[in-house]
Amino acid sequence: MSTVKPQKNRIIAVDIGTTSTKTLLLDREGQVVSSHTVGYPLHTPSPEIAEQEPDEIVQAVLQGIRQVMASPDVSKEDIVCVSFSAAMHSLIAVDENNALLTRMITWADSRSQKAAEQLLQGEEGLEVYHATGTPIHPMSPLVKLAWMKEQGIKAYQSAHKFIGIKEYIFYKLFGTYVIDYSLASATGLFNLESLQWDDKALAIAGISEQQLSTTVPTTHCMTGIHDGYADFMGLSPDTPVVVGASDGVLANLGAGVLDARHMAVSIGTSGAIRTVVPRPALDSKGRLFCYALTEDHWVIGGASNNGAIVLQWVIEQLYAMESETCKSNGQDPYEVLLKEAEKIDPGADGLLFLPLLTGERAPFWNADARGVFFGLSLSHTKAHMLRAALEGVMFQLAVIKELLQQMSGPGEEIIASGGFARSALWCQMMADIFGMTVLIPKVVDSSGLGAARLGLYALGEVDTLTSFGDEREGVRYVPNPVTHERYRQLLPLYQQVYEQLKGQFTEIVRFQPRG
Known part of the structure; x- marks a missing residue:
């Protein structure tokens, strides 16, 4: 008598953000079954420095998966895959024994500002932008590396590898360094046409291709999680793990923005606006980014430093007393004070x-x-x-x-x-x-939802990226x-x-x- 093997029906999406990692357990329809968020500090001893401890983020990932796997009625046999989203532009130096030489330098670190200015003053900067799609700015790992080279920083001189946070996590899980095309295309070191590390960018950074991770498509799937980590998380070692992409491009995917008919806008502390085109597209003056999602989906757009942090500043500086009064009355200060702005004409x-x-x-x-x-x-x-x-x-x-x-x-x-x-x-x-x-x-967790969708697509569980179908439901505002x-x-x-x-x-x- 034959038995029918039950269909695996849960996807884990891990969204590694700047201030926290959020892990989602979803069903095949994209509905969130459970979630868990683990925060971690951003170290800013001066305004120019913005760093984090990589091992704290590794623990956030492990704990997040462990917690959602502890949800009722879920077992390791239910998991279709684990798929990853991660913030862009992080940089870590490791030695030949894979030990950390630096903290993770985040996108917000601005110590390389002078290096960016020098690149922009000549033709070289714009040429590299047109090859890589990453604007010349202190956020870029390319610019950070140029700064480290110029300053003769010891960690730079003795580094065996330069990696990002997701590469560090995958090394912990699998013992190898890989980076997806999406995050690679946000380093300023990756050629959008050849899908290889760019020679001119490498020369500016003063590093070799061997000092970077192996590049793979965003749909690349790995198995063989180290037993200790698999046991801790409650997963089978052979659970498929999809390398995934950056949080920005996956936010587009999660919002169902996969062509130029639509634009995705996200505003948290900062803000961004993006759309999707079938081939790389670049701004003549280097003002917009172009990052990979798949070979047929390229996300173009721009990010602003100043989103809801501006509202926070105005309320803290102009409405401090009113804000405290709201809190003491059990009211949301933002909700109450925005009504004051509503009274003013456009x-x-x-x-x-x-x-x-x-x-x-x-x-x-x-x-x-x-x-x-x-x-x-x-x-x-x-x-x-x-x-x-x-x-x-x-x-x-x-x-x-x-x-x-x-x-x-x-x-x-x-x-x-x-x-x-x-x-x-x-x-x-x-x-x-x-x-x-x-x-x-x-949908609110668009990057996590995009990671889940990409995971199903990578495993051939769905034929297209547009697999969930309720992205067009919600509230509309007409001009x-x-x-x-x-x-x-x-x-x-x-x-x-x-x-x-x-x-x-x-x-x-x-x-x-x-x-």
Whole structure:
């Protein structure tokens, strides 16, 4: 008598973020069965330094998987695969015994700013951008390596390998160094056409191809987890583990944005806007990124340093007492205080705010950029300043969107995610400033969902990347024509203010504390 082997019906998605790792246990329809989040600190002994302990992140991954595997009614035999998402641009040096020589240097570390400026002053920087798709900026591992070489840093000189955090985790699990095309294409060292490490970029970094990991497609699957780790996590050693991709491109996949008809916007502490094209596409001035998802899906777009952190700053500095009152009354300060901004007319009665509090990436790529209130008068109140700050974040993303549309076409709809999506005011503001319908989908963990979907696709469990099907469900915000027209007139002025002041930002930064 033959028995039918039950179908495996659970996928584990691991999303390694900047401040925490979130692990999801999902079913085949993309519904989250359980999840677990483990946080870890960001070490910032000075404003330029932003580092983390790699082994703390390894433990976060192991603990996350262990916790979701402890969910009721799940066993190791139920797991289709484990699939990974990870933050971009991390850099770790290891020695010939695979011991750590450095902490993980994160994308937010800006010690390599001068190296970036030097690359941008010559033709070399733009040439490397056009080969690799990664803008020249301190976030880039290429620029970090150029800085380490220039400074003669001991860890650089004695390093056997330079890797990212996901490569370190896979080494722990499997004893080998691999990097997917997606994260490789965010290093500034990977040629988008040949899908190999780029010779010119390697020369600038002063390293050899042998000092980097083996590149593999995002669908690459591995088995043979080291027994000790497999036992700890509650997995079978032969559980398929899909290398996956970066959190940015997987956020697009999780939101169902797989062509240029749609754009994905995410706003957390920072913000980003992205779309997908079938072949690599590059901006002539090096202002937008181009990262791999699959051979037929390339994610282009730009990231802004200044998202919800701007709202946090305004409330902490202008509404501290009101915020404490809300907390003591059991209210959410953000929810209450955003109602104050809602009372102010669109355009904040002629007050603009450049929300460049932490420098800026796209499209200005200016680490010295700073925040500016423009048009401030005696008639303006704190509520005007709050409204202008919210609008400023959206104006900055709108500038990136216009560049993106020049490369990919007008698009039909914005798919938005992140903490800001809980604010109807901010979502409507986006629709009005962008002049496009904004969809807030029911899905919130878009990077994790994208990792799960990619995992099923990698194993041949589904024929296409678009396998879940409920991405178009949610709340839609339609532009108000009158409000959009007002914002359409203000956006060029916003851009002109930056252009007029960009030469002065470096001067004023000289007078600011550096830590």
